[in-house]
Amino acid sequence: MRTVTSVMIDEPAPAVPARAGDRRGLVVVLLAGLLAAVLAGHRAVPNVHGFGSLLDSVSPLLGLAVPALALGALLRRSRRALLAVVLPAVVWALAHGGAWLPPAGSGPTGIRVASQNLRAGNPDPAATVAPLARSGADLIALQEVDDGDRLGLRQRYPHRAAVSTVALWSRYPITDSAGVDTGLGWTRGLRAVVATPHGELVVYAVHLGSARAGDTATRDETVRALARAVRADRAERLVVLGDLNTATTDRVFTPLTRLLGDAHAEAGQGFGFTWPSAVPVTRPDHVLYRGLTPTAAGVVRTPRTDHRAVTAGFRW
The missing domain is CATH 3.60.10.10 (Endonuclease/exonuclease/phosphatase)
Known part of the structure; x- marks a missing residue:
């Protein structure tokens, strides 16, 4: 009686497609980069029909987009996106965070x-x-x-x-x-x-x-x-x-x-x-x-x- 030996052949596992969440995370990364660029360089935007002037005036409010982007990164469970949001947060803090420090003015008022x-x-x-x-x-x-x-x-x-x-x-x-x-x-x-x-x-x-x-x-x-x-x-x-x-x-x-x-x-x-x-x-x-x-x-x-x-x- 002949013994048949079975041979197991390892086959490569099928590639797992990238999760949709990763692509959404990429969108947050791009938006975070754009926000950081606008916060740092809004005065370089041409002042056509007063748009640059308006952008300058509302620049402190652009920081409100940072927690929104951070929430988006958390909802998508994207570590890469969450790290990217740090960049506009730092740029905003450097530009406008000093306004919230204790005031320097002191002494008697004349x-x-x-x-x-x-x-x-x-x-x-x-x-x-x-x-x-x-x-x-x-x-x-x-x-x-x-x-x-x-x-x-x-x-x-x-x-x-x-x-x-x-x-x-x-x-x-x-x-x-x-x-x-x-x-x-x-x-x-x-x-x-x-x-x-x-x-x-x-x-x-x-x-x-x-x-x-x-x-x-x-x-x-x-x-x-x-x-x-x-x-x-x-x-x-x-x-x-x-x-x-x-x-x-x-x-x-x-x-x-x-x-x-x-x-x-x-x-x-x-x-x-x-x-x-x-x-x-x-x-x-x-x-x-x-x-x-x-x-x-x-x-x-x-x-x-x-x-x-x-x-x-x-x-x-």
Whole structure:
């Protein structure tokens, strides 16, 4: 009887196709790389029809995409995608994370200032400015003022300078004031000299041109006009208060940041968004300065308006 020996022949296992999850992970990797590139190089994007300017202004908000991408990577169980998300997170932290560190400003405050866009047609502007008066501000700059007599500020702020729809209310004497041409065709800015107990202070109260989707030319020209006025001003101590209709991250803002410090960036915390008041996503309202040291800066939510107010304190 013949014995038959069976021989087992190993055959290569069939190739296992790549899991769909890996391909989805690749999408997250690509999106993370794109986000990191935009965060790092948004100012290199051409400013066609104001798109680059808009991208600059919202760049702090782009960080919200990081947790969304991280969640996508976790749902797809892709380690590669999760590691890729670290890159835009680091780029965002380097660019904007410092805003959340404890403010550097400290020490005694010699003068307090505030700025508020009242909103044209505000039915109760006195209610809007009341929190600023209670805050102890020595100077209050207002934009979109319809009737200064309705504000109820005269008792606490006996000195006022006004032109068109902008005004400055002061606890201290205003020794001189004049309109400032910002290229709008009508005056929407003023320069005032305030005699404070610490010395003379020049204050600009301004409302620059509006910016709309695809149309920022007027706003851009008013920023440059204000920068020219400040550059030509020989005052040792100077403060700019107002609605400048752009954020400090906007490339268009550069002519001003070359000349002035930003009180919120140096003595505030967080992004300090002011518009729209209910859920602010950008900061068009500013306190800029030179010749002083900021000690505090903040944002105040006020009623009856679409802007939150900005405040700052300084010492000589």
